[in-house]
Amino acid sequence: QVQLVESGGGLVQPGGSLRLSCAASGFTFSSYVMKWVRQAPGKGLEWVSDINKSGSSTRYSDSVKGRFTCSRDNAKNTLYLQMNSLKPEDTAVYYCATPFSQGQGTQVTVSS
Secondary structure, three states: OOOOEEEOOOEEEEOOOOEEEEEOOOOOOOHHHHEEEOOOOOOOOEEEEEOOOOOOOEEEOOOOOOEEEEEEOOOEEEEEEOOOOOHHHHHEEEEEEEEOOOOOEEEEEEOO
16 A cells, blocks of 8 residues: 655754655655645645656745755655745645555754
8 A cells, every 4th residue: 555654854043054854665666746734833834845756856845945955866766845045934844745655744843
């Protein structure tokens, strides 16, 4: 069955960095656009970034553009999100997703 398992979240100070990973299994990873979404406390899901099948093209929301970098390793069936210059407003549960499934999420907390 399809599994998406995120990791790499944690507590970080403003201005710090984290790298999230998403291990995918149960489907042909390289055949699908992948995306990251997040949900802040008390708010709805927010699209963060997506990446095409080969990893050659990425898109970002205005709120993270220039700070976050999405990448993928199709040989390892893994999606990444490098997050730099983190802000308190980046605090959220981060999920990786396909068009048909979403992981369980990893908590990112940005606080001093």
